[in-house]
Amino acid sequence: MYLENHERIADTGTIPTKETRMLHPKxxxxxxxxxxxxxxxxxxxxxxxxxKEVLERKSSLRRVAHQYGLHHSSVExxxxxxxxxxxxxxxxxxxxxxxxxxxxxxxxxxxxxxxxLQDICREFQLRSISQVQKWVEDEGKQKSCRPDRxxx
Numbered sequence: 822m823y824l825e826n827h828e829r830i831a832d833t834g835t836i837p838t839k840e841t842r843m844l845h846p847k848x849x850x851x852x853x854x855x856x857x858x859x860x861x862x863x864x865x866x867x868x869x870x871x872x873k874e875v876l877e878r879k880s881s882l883r884r885v886a887h888q889y890g891l892h893h894s895s896v897e898x899x900x901x902x903x904x905x906x907x908x909x910x911x912x913x914x915x916x917x918x919x920x921x922x923x924x925x926x927x928x929x930x931x932x933x934x935x936x937x938l939q940d941i942c943r944e945f946q947l948r949s950i951s952q953v954q955k956w957v958e959d960e961g962k963q964k965s966c967r968p969d970r971x972x973x
Contacts, residue, residue, distance in 0.1 A: 863889055865911035871896060872903045905943050917948050927953055928960050 863871075871889065874880040875896065882900070886893040902910035927945045930936060931953060938950040947953060 868899050868911045869908055872899050875900055901939060901942070902948065905946055919947065924956050928956050931957060
């Protein structure tokens with residue numbers, strides 16, 4: 822009985838007038854928007870508890886993320902950090918610095934083997950996928966600027 826885009830009432834098959842539109846308005850569906858904003862920073866203890874819930878299969882990754890008002894990729898990153906560095910991963914307070922040798926090996930392995938960024942991070946105990954991405958980009962820029970690589 823409700824009006825659709827073609828403005829036709831199903832029961833009668835007639836084209837509705839202004840009066841029939843008022844008698845049979847199209848229902849308004851309100852969409853609920855859930856804004857998942859966390860109000861405060863997640864503590865290292867909370868991260869550790871969340872990871873343990875996921876790994877012990879007490880809760881799904883997405884459910885834990887929802888509990889903390891985060892995207893599931895954040896919790897996924899916590900799990901990876903925990904698997905690589907253990908509980909210490911959440912209690913570090915300083916930035917990590919890597920040697921040029923580690924950087925070169927990681928970039929070479931990524932470019933030659935087709936391993937995923939996450940696999941490279943695990944193997945070389947790197948904390949951030951974005952760090953490896955930056956190293957790969959930098960390597961590409963250096964190669965394109967070298968005189969022996971220029972095309973005449």
